[in-house]
């Protein structure tokens with residue numbers, strides 16, 4: 001069986017993991033870090049950069065970078081980067097490509113299969129888009145797993161003998177999930193989950209930015225459009241101040257001008273109390289899903305044995321204080337909140353791969369939201385449409401397949417357009433439309449002619465809808481047509497081919513890193529007379545790698561190769577292996 005790698009595709013950072021020698025382990029990227037910023041940049045010559053290099057570029061050239069695109073997954077929205085248009089799916093596939101290359105370098109073998117984590121509150125469109133991003137990156141997505149479930153798997157794996165109720169509170173960069181679960185005899189049962197897919201650490205940064213700009217009579221959204229450099233600098237400043245609260249207790253935010261230059265006289269002093277006041281409306285939105293998950297699971301807060309915090313934004317003192325007050329206990333932080341989801345993805349990969357280390361473990365998950373169809377209702381002889389009829393109720397254990405009976409509205413009705421929704425409201429207008437299924441050639445009959453509708457929700461959180469006319473036995477099924485991110489197989493093939501054409505940044509290329517490492521090793525080998533000359537050639541090459549200028553880069557590479565050759569320590573690429581690079585990074 002092919003090796004399966006775990007991927008936490010985060011709003012702000014992404015991580016990669018693998019189950020090795022009986023344990024989940026994280027895979028470092030080319031810079032030796034486990035966190036790869038989910039940021040894409042395009043250099044002037046069209047080359048694509050991913051991760052730390054793109055994050056650096058964002059400060060000076062925000063218009064040539066894209067970040068926080070996870071929030072647009074599953075939508076038609078296109079994002080302009082350096083004059084080119086991308087969907088969030090495509091940008092995510094670039095991040096996945098970079099992670100795959102890192103994993104291949106670390107493991108020394110091809111990576112073809114992955115488990116990808118998504119927020120529990122991701123809807124069908126967003127999950128489909130995530131799967132497609134994997135396909136575009138040449139990866140088979142073996143399982144899509146909810147982020148809090150992955151976090152619970154990490155704790156569950158390390159605490160298999162325990163019997164307890166756990167609450168996972170996951171506040172990432174862009175999403176918020178709460179999951180209640182029970183562990184007993186190696187079984188990990190998800191009881192209920194709730195959340196918001198548009199609430200995360202970035203909203204806390206946005207509120208800080210909006211507060212600073214408001215003092216100057218400016219509005220965040222318009223300033224972002226009109227003065228991108230100013231908002232890019234201010235974002236960095238607010239992000240830093242927000243993080244500093246954790247370590248120093250105090251911080252300040254300087255206001256940059258339109259050119260991005262800081263005015264030292266204009267600064268907002270920040271302390272935990274001021275911060276708590278600014279983010280008060282967001283904290284109210286944090287409380288609701290926690291109450292909902294507890295209510296759905298019929299579990300009072302006192303029954304929770306451990307609270308697990310996941311996602312970088314749970315580091316905010318305001319979050320930790322809120323959790324401690326609400327549950328009357330200190331949260332458990334035995335794992336790094338940035339890493340616990342990725343580690344759980346590796347445990348899930350081990351479960352799929354039947355690894356002996358997890359053969360005593362069982363995990364059950366739930367469908368996080370209600371799924372249903374639009375129906376009409378009759379009140380006093382008047383028929384009104386727009387009502388929502390659930391087929392699968394939220395927090396039902398998955399996989400699940402449920403059938404409901406519906407009927408035609410009028411005599412001899414030939415067609416029904418079945419509208420499929422997700423959500424909890426009584427009226428469909430307040431729920432999310434997932435797609436439609438057209439049922440045709442209904443044989444003539446009275447109003448109320450029977451139509452059976454079956455919803456099947458699989459372990460990946462993907463929905464299949466099927467309708468059947470019992471009178472003829474004819475079946476209709478979908479793949480919902482409203483997946484705005486869906487591509488036909490030809491479109492997908494074109495997208496995959498386009499991906500192959502995109503050039504990556506030389507700094508991210510292992511081949512070039514190998515050359516640098518070799519050069520560095522030779523610095524100690526060559527005589528003192530040549531040392532400086534070799535160091536200079538390496539410096540020029542490293543500089544060229546970070547510039548992204550192809551011509552400059554080629555010249556610098558040739559210069560370094562010739563220098564090595566002249567010094568009698570010529571570089572033979574075939575002698576250097578990926579292991580050398582990975583070994584050096586570890």
Ligand code: AMP
Pocket residue numbers: 010011012013014171172173174200201202205239242243244246310311312313314315316338
């Ligand atoms: P994730 O999607 O899990 O990578 O979430 C990252 C989010 O966590 C971002 O919004 C960060 O601003 C936030 N974050 C990370 N570290 C800290 C910290 N020390 N204090 C406050 N927020 C943090």
